[in-house]
Amino acid sequence: MQLLYAxxxxxxxxxxxxxxxxxxxSFQGGGRMTNFLSEKTWRLxxxxxxxxxxxxxxxxxGQMLLVLIILTWVAGMWLGSFLLLLSDPGSVLDSNTEEITTAWEKLYFAGYTLSTMGNGDYKPGSYVWDIVAxxxxxxxxxxxxxxxxxIMPVLSAVILQVKLSVFLxxxxxxxxxxxLNCWNGKNFDRLLQHxxxxxDMIIQHSQNHKAYPIIHYFHSIEQRQAVILNLSIFDETINFLKYGVQEEARPSDADLLTVRGAQDFYLQVLNRHHKNEEQKPYTFPVMNWDALIEAxxxxxxxxxxxxxSPEIFKERRETLTYLLYQDGWSWKDIYRPDPV
Structure with missing residues (x-):
């Protein structure tokens, strides 16, 4: 039994x-426990x-998860240290009486040893336990x-996330x-100005998301700060430029290469999330293009x-559908009856 404790x-x-x-x-995402805890808590x-x-x-x-993850690490380290000390009844002694300590006293010793704030009430029971301590x-x-x-880079990544969303x-x-805002009467050069x-912001946000996936759970109920919603709107804007605008007015593929490449990188990073079994097949609401025709x-x-049609831009739209769904949004929030 003592060996099992160790x-x-x-x-x-x-x-x-x-x-x-x-x-x-690692800058490659969260660990298994962190990801599991984050995903399950968010879905709940x-x-x-x-x-x-x-x-x-x-x-x-998001704030709650950040605290919860750190507390889980603390609890895991504390419990692991406690179990290790339990493997030997003489691992910890009372400093005054040299008596063997109880389980509760070993738990206390494990906690203050990890926190490096020991007060001398208890001491390791041998040279081996001196090294362990x-x-x-x-x-x-x-x-x-x-x-x-x-905590600091996570909060910096969240600030950039909000900045990107407000910009979009x-x-x-x-x-x-x-x-409409990017149309100057002849072309969409206003869009290319930025x-x-x-x-740069999309690529940096994507890399932050890859390194600190917890930023995905820093949610905003305001549309202008909801990064997934605004990135989806922007992606659909580029999709329509490439598909629905006549060639003489739309930017060329070469002109859109930089921003489209950044979008592709974002979707590649986020595509690692598996499709949720609860997700229903997506459909689009009726799209209103009257204002564009009038302009x-x-x-x-x-x-x-x-x-x-769901078959147009199918792969990227499936990824965006899942991301919207997991953030509490849908295509109805993008293609509204009164879009202007």
């Missing part, structure tokens, strides 16, 4: 350290909100330092409005109806 304790400590290092230092909260991205309770999930103290110090420093929203809050800055934008009228 094996369980060492296994748990190594598992937590592996999850901590993967989440904070989203379900409680009725899958409605406008519910205010969703705004605090030192290792636990070093691990605790490194763990606390990494956990605190992890300023171009328009629907594909139709974006097209393509380098926009592509004199030369459209390919024969393609307007085809554009809302």
């Amino acid at each position: 094996i369980a304790g060492i296994t748990l400590i190594l598992f937590v350290l592996s999850d901590l290092i993967t989440t904070t230092l 909260c989203l379900k409680m909100a009725g899958n409605d991205g406008k519910k205010k309770m969703l705004e605090r999930v 030192n290792l636990l103290a070093f691990s605790g110090l490194a763990f606390i330092t990494i956990s605190i420093t992890y 929203s300023s171009l328009g809050n629907s594909p139709q409005q974006m097209l 393509d380098a800055d926009l592509a 004199g934008i030369p459209l390919r009228m024969d393609r307007l109806r085809e554009f809302q």
